[in-house]
Amino acid sequence: MRLINLILILLLLVGCTKKPIKLNGNSPSVFSNGFLVLNEGNKDLNNASLSWIDLTSNQVSEDVFLSKTGRKLGDTGNDLQRYGNKLYVVVDVSSTLEVLDAKTGSSIKQISMQLNGKAKEPRNIVFQDGKAYISCFDGYVDVLDTSTLQIQKRIKVGDNPEHMLVIKDRLYVSNSGGLNPSLDSTLSVIDCNSNLEISKIVVGKNPGKIVTQNDSVLYVHVRGNYSSLPSSLKKINLGSSVIQSVVANNITGIEKMEEQLLLFSSDAIALFDMQTSSILDASFISTTTIKTIYRIQYVEALKQIFVYDANYYTNSGFIHRYTNSGQFIQKHHVGLNPNSLIYYE
């Protein structure tokens, strides 16, 4: 009987062991010969991160931001860009802009993107003449002085602006209206000298990524409503303002590769020629080994194509690397929902 009592006591006292969570790999003190990757993470899990792919050792370091700054990146990393000697990480749901030293990755400043207690939800960032333009889902583009790191102005645009492109002194902004019952269908045109919206171009429901051909023609990915209204590729002649639909197939995204475009859907990556506005190769890259094509990025310095594989969006993802002729080079295992990278020589 005493034995039974003893067993009971032991069982009642059993607690849980807490294991410290370990990260793989070591972050380099200075970024060199590799790729810095932004992993978007999943909403509400605060698990956006930066991975470092070291091309010398072929090792991948997880959560570089945490190891460099001692804190987490936040919730839903949406964009990563380099301008001058700084890195800019746009974190959507956390509503922050993280400014890092481009060489070391150490934190320079965290800029809160909130106004009057409301999150502005920054989405993308582009640069022009020392200024950063940050599209915010609350219907504005914020202008940031990259020297002082102060927000100088808010420019009212359309609903839920996202992708942007600078051509000379004009900023083109896609107003998606993605959170509205009725989608937006315009591009806002902003004069970068006065920082005022000077016009709007109607391109079609839910405009997304914008690229240019010779600074005289825009190609816009118009995404439709993801069901009855299919996505398409629109061509806009900036001189004549003529808009034509050049590809009516269901396209998930586009990426510029020199004078060509890479068009992708859930199961195909095609090569599109901007000169002739025609598809050169409907199966330019084989997608059989890719589970979920999320985005594509072309790195001109390497002349290589990077296909981001989100692996069903809830599992750690992969980056598939190809030559500009579509030949497979290498696959890298990274974090959750990789969406952009910066190449370091």
Added chain:
Amino acid sequence: MIKNTLFLFSFLVALPVFSQEKQLPEARIELQNDSMLLLGDNQRITSKSILLSSPEDVGGLMQKIAGITLKNYGGIGGMKTIAYRGISGTNTAVLLDGFMLQNNMVGQLDLSNLQVDNLQNVQFASSGVTLDELVPVSALMQGNILSMNTFENKQSNDTLEFRWTSKIGSFGLVDNYASVKRGVTTSLLSIYGKIRRFTGDYQYDLVNGSNTSTQLRKNNGLQEGFAGLNYTKYFKEHLKIHTSIHFNQSKRGLPGAVILYNETANQLLNQQNTYWNSELEWKKSKSKIRIYNSLNYGYLNYIDSSYLNNVGGLNNWYFNTVNQTGVSGLRKLKDSTLVLYGGVEYTYSILNAPNQFLFSPKRNHFQSVVGLKYKMDKVNVTLQYGNHVVQNRQQNSNPITSVSTSFLQLEKNEYSTALGLPRVWFKQTFRMPSFSELYYNSFGNKTLKPELTMQFNVGTSYRFFKNSLHLSIDGYYNRVEKKILAIPTKNLFVWSIQNIGKVAVYGVDVLLKKIWKLHSNLEVSASMNYSFQKIIDISDVKSSTYKNQLAYFPLHTLQSEISLWMFNKIGLYVSNSNLTSRFVLNENIPSNELQGFSIYDAALSYRPSTETKNSVRFSFTVKNCFNTPYQYISYFVMPGRNYLITMSYAFN
């Protein structure tokens, strides 16, 4: 903290252990009644246990059940759903006084909307029901049954009974419940009401990398009210007519997940639920028939003023109506060694949600069941077969689905020294896709099939030491086929819901209970529930999550509690809940790991008088005694140490 824990438990457990050495020969330890019987596949929680542990709602109470995985989104007012042995809560029938509570929009109930103040008995059964009471046909064919009986509906011959409970607690908690019941031999009338208010602005520690900061939970307030009326008329001894209506309304803030660097939280949820139940029951010594109807009406309004659209935010509402009518009955044959039972039922459901659904989906659901229970010399055999015909009425078509369910159970009906009380059963059930899964915006999939579940259970119960020590062990294997999953198709915005998942569950539940009756005025009881659950994804061999533990299911769960009663006046209670680490996503990698936790609660209860006519009780409860930071769901932080003072009065 470990030292404190050791001391506390050493004190509590050592008292009965050491004093028992002398007192054991004289102690009269006996099994009081069958409610003491421990069955891993048919567990009970008594009103005494509810009283001592003071759970905030039925969701909080469910963590006492071995095999339950609770998803708790944040204490009082936080949404709570359950899974049992790896099977989602949509497979559990929730019964209140013998009537089903249903929500066809999402398929399962938020258990934070169910109060505990008036519960007399709570039972969670995965094996067959006892047939003591005829439950709805649909409940008989569900994977599991959560059955709750209230004070208001319990038959009473006392002329007048009254219950009153007031609670005040940390974070602005004020909770008042009152109930009056008048019972005579021919009728029973009861009425109750409850109002609860909670500001919910508790502090929590937020760990961010190497930094820890103390934050305040915002937008976590709750205001809610419950009211109900029961009336039962008895005609002689054979016929009973009963009707009841329950209503609850709540308005709560939804604090959401803690988002790093962004404390914005503006979402609100308004809810109303009405349950109107009626039944007629006729019984003789060998027969029983029940005709029943239940009408469930739910209204839900979700408001998000921070949603960045051009109309100032979201304001969505949903009306959910379910009406269920059925007849069930049983007949005892051959000196009651053979019991035949069965029934038919029709359920009509409709959902109106103009902002979210293109049309109002409707459903006709016909169910029938037949079963027999054969009591042999040493073994009971139960066989059951059910059939379902479901018609979903969509815009342009009315597809009909037919599914069958089955149940087979063998169990010994008496203890033997070697095998205890062994039992084995197999159950095949299903769940229909919810209206949201079928039709929600562009995500729904009208072609979804029912999700199928198979459960195999082998278990036994033992009693030792003159019935003072009870042990139950159950091993089980469950398999879910055609699991309904949301998966992305074309891109992150285009998801589709499909029948593609497969899940295998291997588990063991161990229940242990020990009672020390040390003296006529001193009783100590200790209990422990342990669950091991290996719940793995076997959908796709090529997937990163193949054979990985499903998100939010811990491998090990341990619940233990000790209670001490002195002179029927003083009660002392300590409980401990342990969950080992879980993964927040199905991929079992370190970055997805959510740490386990160990939480202690304690309570002291005092009755100034043992008089039963007028009974007053005071209790003081400390929850999360060691102020441990913990989360059931990632970034849904739970409150730290908090206090509750309860005063209750009963007049019989």
